Amino acid sequence: MIRSCSVSRFPDVSTAGAAVPASIFAQLREHLAQFPGDVIPLQIGDTHLSPPSRLDEIAWAELAGGDLYAYGAAGGWDPLVDAIAEKAATKNRIGVTTSGVQVTVGATHALACAVQALCDPGDELILLTPHWPLIRGIALGFGVVPIEVRYTDSLEAAITPRTAAIYLATPNNPDGAMLGVRELEAIADVAMRRNLWLLSDEVYEDYGYDAQHTSIASLPAAAERTVTVFSFAKSYAQAGLRVGYALGPDAVISTMRKLVNHSVYNVPVPMQRGAHGALRGGAAFLAHARESYRLARDRARARLLAPADLPAGGAYLWVDFRRWCGDDCLPILEKCAASGVLLAPGNAFGAACAGWARLCFTGVQPARLDEGIDRINAVVEKL
Numbered sequence: 097m098i099r100s101c102s103v104s105r106f107p108d109v110s111t112a113g114a115a116v117p118a119s120i121f122a123q124l125r126e127h128l129a130q131f132p133g134d135v136i137p138l139q140i141g142d143t144h145l146s147p148p149s150r151l152d153e154i155a156w157a158e159l160a161g162g163d164l165y166a167y168g169a170a171g172g173w174d175p176l177v178d179a180i181a182e183k184a185a186t187k188n189r190i191g192v193t194t195s196g197v198q199v200t201v202g203a204t205h206a207l208a209c210a211v212q213a214l215c216d217p218g219d220e221l222i223l224l225t226p227h228w229p230l231i232r233g234i235a236l237g238f239g240v241v242p243i244e245v246r247y248t249d250s251l252e253a254a255i256t257p258r259t260a261a262i263y264l265a266t267p268n269n270p271d272g273a274m275l276g277v278r279e280l281e282a283i284a285d286v287a288m289r290r291n292l293w294l295l296s297d298e299v300y301e302d303y304g305y306d307a308q309h310t311s312i313a314s315l316p317a318a319a320e321r322t323v324t325v326f327s328f329a330k331s332y333a334q335a336g337l338r339v340g341y342a343l344g345p346d347a348v349i350s351t352m353r354k355l356v357n358h359s360v361y362n363v364p365v366p367m368q369r370g371a372h373g374a375l376r377g378g379a380a381f382l383a384h385a386r387e388s389y390r391l392a393r394d395r396a397r398a399r400l401l402a403p404a405d406l407p408a409g410g411a412y413l414w415v416d417f418r419r420w421c422g423d424d425c426l427p428i429l430e431k432c433a434a435s436g437v438l439l440a441p442g443n444a445f446g447a448a449c450a451g452w453a454r455l456c457f458t459g460v461q462p463a464r465l466d467e468g469i470d471r472i473n474a475v476v477e478k479l
């Protein structure tokens with residue numbers, strides 16, 4: 097409801113706040129409560145692996161106590177920031193100094209601060225779709241208008257005078273698509289010609305199976321206009337620590353730093369220590385996790401009766417139920433839930449995606465994955 101300034105707001109909340117949809121994952125968690133019994137959670141992006149660095153293995157007593165209990169630096173804990181800058185240069189070929197690194201409360205917070213730093217209320221943020229669900233709510237929360245553009249559609253046709261930035265994810269959630277150098281160059285070219293920012297979500301950078309991950313900010317045309325976001329949740333199975341980070345041009349990162357400072361002050365230092373351990377000593381974990389996820393992907397794709405392309409990367413099968421349900425597969429997902437297996441409904445990933453559902457193949461042990469897929473197959477066989 098639009099109201100005039102002279103009328104007090106109470107008891108209404110802000111228009112932008114009210115526009116944010118409830119997170120699909122929170123909704124599903126509530127939904128899960130209706131199906132007690134043995135439910136296999138293939139709806140959420142999770143991992144069954146243990147992280148390479150665990151907080152309970154840190155010798156806390158031996159550490160200088162001060163930085164565990166005092167406020168920390170807004171940009172991040174120095175050893176972690178240094179390790180990230182080094183990783184950015186060697187692994188991502190993104191040249192940043194420590195002023196171009198911002199540690200955040202997970203990638204979610206990095207993306208929120210980036211949207212706030214790059215877009216004004218009323219600006220448009222193009223989302224290459226299907227897209228990670230929360231990015232839409234993040235935009236709406238800042239009064240930014242999300243514009244969904246399918247990966248395959250013309251990007252240029254969606255640009256208006258209000259367009260501020262393009263959000264892309266590679267490997268993508270939910271369909272695992274990975275953008276190659278040519279595609280990234282084409283996106284960077286559009287951004288350059290139309291003076292747009294790029295917001296590149298690369299939280300699945302370590303989970304490319306059939307292709308090499310490339311960071312768009314490593315391309316000369318994109319470097320000065322890209323904020324890139326990463327996550328310890330995805331790379332190192334540390335979702336509970338809530339540590340992520342953004343890389344970008346110094347001017348944008350210094351704005352994001354102010355926004356981090358005004359939202360959480362600083363990311364808890366003990367959590368950053370856990371993340372630092374993973375970044376410094378997690379190479380063997382990454383190799384093991386990548387192989388284990390690749391096997392899970394192949395196993396899931398081979399077992400599932402419903403169609404889904406083999407994803408090049410990421411953690412999900414993007415299952416196409418349209419032959420049975422047309423444009424709305426919710427009734428099928430309800431049947432799956434009643435049979436004890438949950439999938440994430442496609443409409444959370446884009447308005448035109450309601451005939452699809454997302455299946456996470458990394459969240460449960462292989463035997464549970466098989467069991468979950470058998471339950472989905474049993475539903476499909478009866479359609």
Ligand SMILES: Cc1ncc(COP(=O)(O)O)c(C=O)c1O
Pocket residue numbers: 141201202203204205228265268269297299326327328329330335339340
């Ligand atoms: C594509 C994508 N971006 C961002 C995030 C958020 O990551 P984090 O848990 O670090 O906040 C996720 C989490 O699932 C994701 O899939």
